[in-house]
Amino acid sequence: xQRGKASIEFEEPPVIISSASVAGKKEGExxxxxxxxVVEQDDMFGMENWEQAESAMQxxxxxxxxxxxSIRRRxxxxxxxxxxxxxxxxxxxxxxxxxxxxxxxxxxCSTMGxxxxxxxxxxxxxxxxxxxxxxxxxxxxxxxxxxxxxxxxNQRPQSATWTVTGCGAVVVGKExxxxxxxxxxxxxxxxxxxxxDMGVQDSMNMGAAMAPAAVxxxxxxxxxxxxxxxxxxxxxxxxxxxxxRKLLLDMMKQAGHDLTAxxxxxxxxxxxxxxxxxxxxxxxxxxxxxxxxxxxxxxLRSGEWKRVLFLPTGALLSTVSFNEGKSIPGIAHGVxxxxxxxxx
Amino acid sequence: xQRGKASIEFEEPPVIISSASVAGKKEGExxxxxxxxVVEQDDMFGMENWEQAESAMQxxxxxxxxxxxSIRRRxxxxxxxxxxxxxxxxxxxxxxxxxxxxxxxxxxCSTMGxxxxxxxxxxxxxxxxxxxxxxxxxxxxxxxxxxxxxxxxNQRPQSATWTVTGCGAVVVGKExxxxxxxxxxxxxxxxxxxxxDMGVQDSMNMGAAMAPAAVxxxxxxxxxxxxxxxxxxxxxxxxxxxxxRKLLLDMMKQAGHDLTAxxxxxxxxxxxxxxxxxxxxxxxxxxxxxxxxxxxxxxLRSGEWKRVLFLPTGALLSTVSFNEGKSIPGIAHGVxxxxxxxxx
Numbered sequence: 001x002q003r004g005k006a007s008i009e010f011e012e013p014p015v016i017i018s019s020a021s022v023a024g025k026k027e028g029e030x031x032x033x034x035x036x037x038v039v040e041q042d043d044m045f046g047m048e049n050w051e052q053a054e055s056a057m058q059x060x061x062x063x064x065x066x067x068x069x070s071i072r073r074r075x076x077x078x079x080x081x082x083x084x085x086x087x088x089x090x091x092x093x094x095x096x097x098x099x100x101x102x103x104x105x106x107x108x109c110s111t112m113g114x115x116x117x118x119x120x121x122x123x124x125x126x127x128x129x130x131x132x133x134x135x136x137x138x139x140x141x142x143x144x145x146x147x148x149x150x151x152x153x154n155q156r157p158q159s160a161t162w163t164v165t166g167c168g169a170v171v172v173g174k175e176x177x178x179x180x181x182x183x184x185x186x187x188x189x190x191x192x193x194x195x196x197d198m199g200v201q202d203s204m205n206m207g208a209a210m211a212p213a214a215v216x217x218x219x220x221x222x223x224x225x226x227x228x229x230x231x232x233x234x235x236x237x238x239x240x241x242x243x244x245r246k247l248l249l250d251m252m253k254q255a256g257h258d259l260t261a262x263x264x265x266x267x268x269x270x271x272x273x274x275x276x277x278x279x280x281x282x283x284x285x286x287x288x289x290x291x292x293x294x295x296x297x298x299x300l301r302s303g304e305w306k307r308v309l310f311l312p313t314g315a316l317l318s319t320v321s322f323n324e325g326k327s328i329p330g331i332a333h334g335v336x337x338x339x340x341x342x343x344x
Numbered sequence: 345x346q347r348g349k350a351s352i353e354f355e356e357p358p359v360i361i362s363s364a365s366v367a368g369k370k371e372g373e374x375x376x377x378x379x380x381x382v383v384e385q386d387d388m389f390g391m392e393n394w395e396q397a398e399s400a401m402q403x404x405x406x407x408x409x410x411x412x413x414s415i416r417r418r419x420x421x422x423x424x425x426x427x428x429x430x431x432x433x434x435x436x437x438x439x440x441x442x443x444x445x446x447x448x449x450x451x452x453c454s455t456m457g458x459x460x461x462x463x464x465x466x467x468x469x470x471x472x473x474x475x476x477x478x479x480x481x482x483x484x485x486x487x488x489x490x491x492x493x494x495x496x497x498n499q500r501p502q503s504a505t506w507t508v509t510g511c512g513a514v515v516v517g518k519e520x521x522x523x524x525x526x527x528x529x530x531x532x533x534x535x536x537x538x539x540x541d542m543g544v545q546d547s548m549n550m551g552a553a554m555a556p557a558a559v560x561x562x563x564x565x566x567x568x569x570x571x572x573x574x575x576x577x578x579x580x581x582x583x584x585x586x587x588x589r590k591l592l593l594d595m596m597k598q599a600g601h602d603l604t605a606x607x608x609x610x611x612x613x614x615x616x617x618x619x620x621x622x623x624x625x626x627x628x629x630x631x632x633x634x635x636x637x638x639x640x641x642x643x644l645r646s647g648e649w650k651r652v653l654f655l656p657t658g659a660l661l662s663t664v665s666f667n668e669g670k671s672i673p674g675i676a677h678g679v680x681x682x683x684x685x686x687x688x
Binding site for chain 1: 448665
């Protein structure tokens, strides 16, 4: 149950019944391309505009996750979902056809962590037998929302990240439903993060804005469970990128923890930044969501990894706050995911 | 626990330990003015811009709710909060100083329902002894986000609503903490809503866009608990306004339920629409949040009402979705709140 100051441990860990990832062409050409369930060659996803494309991608990922788990829509009691866009419009239009009672979430790029945490909390409490966690981003909707028109072809500093076109969907359910949960990874615990504002103001260097929040949540997790980095096979941040990773490792080292060998960042994994010109790495809600479904969960299913701390990171800014000269607070939500037999 | 298709009943209902409302000048001049804890005469709340004003209002409401309950910030384990702005910036900057692990929510004007539901679910499951639910809106930030520059002085059709400048904050906690929960209202059950899209496209008539979602959640609540309108002293929608109320009553009548005598809409209560020129009524996350804290909870504390269905309603649109010709889906989250001795 309650552990330490901010964490929750699940006595009977909810299981990840099934998951699915859908992504765009560029992500398909990256290092994880072969692991992504559906790589769509048309970044418009057959729709008329970018927002509709992102909605279509959400729907596709959600439906595929259900299909892979042989679960019908009406067997899912609650949906936890979000995206980066103002008023979550990709989610509103992407999930309406699911007809599942829905909690709309905004945690910037940390949304998959927030959604997974609430989905697991809901299942473990007995409020639902199955829940669905969904998070997406799309390069073109994000550029339109936060930066410049695509046709403008603006230059980007090396500290900038590239918003992932992708969506991850995860069905979280109660143990004991038979074959469907064989080898299924378990959500053993969560450490919801708090907002950390270190005064970083450079929206082209979001790794620096988010690293302190990631450090805070990791240290909170260590403290709450009386563990350290040796407890995890991997600590997986969402989208710190190369610069954020360096900051994270430095700050953790100052706190007495060497994460060099076990830290992994979804934003670094998803692209080959040199060949793909993505600078510091990938970002967006879809970055950690796709990497979770395509790369992390399979390694937990196979038993290659026993236990990971999945830690999507979010930079809390809007064009309005940025233009008003505000800083960029960060947030990171930690989810402890274990292989089936990790505890035994 | 799980009731029917979409509801949750709490065996040991979490209690509303304390609550606070902060609002602007216009709201202070309305019918509820005398019940609002703090009516700020300066709609800038002493800040430099509207967004900062909304953040300051959130902070003030949260701190006041804690103060009224004699609760320190560190005694609150999780925060559930949201607002109407893109990327929730009023919330990010308004709650950072609380230093409480935070779940960012977006449900448009239904956010207080979503926040209360999750806060109660979290407390009842034993994940936290105390949680805080906060939702706000500000007339000027909303006009800037969704409509026209204030100085433009645009005309508004009679079906339009006026965004409430206000914030409500509610501390939800576990029963049995002694004096602090005496006469405290209880959250007995929740019926999280699903997105309902009836194809309404007029952003100046959001009552019509939201009424079908409210009808869906009310009917789901009746079905899940095998009750009807006689079970509640009031069914309180968030911000349907005059037109939405008429639609709701008509649609419910067609379904065999006459809500005329027990329906109340926060958007209709909060302003005197004739004298205050607010047309169809109030709207925004702050509308239902302020009315809950200033008007509804006191009537449950006094025992004047025994049981209400509090049902904030949200219209899921953005300027982008609107300009792309999309419809306006609605959502409504139901929270059953009872007086201390309602069940006995």
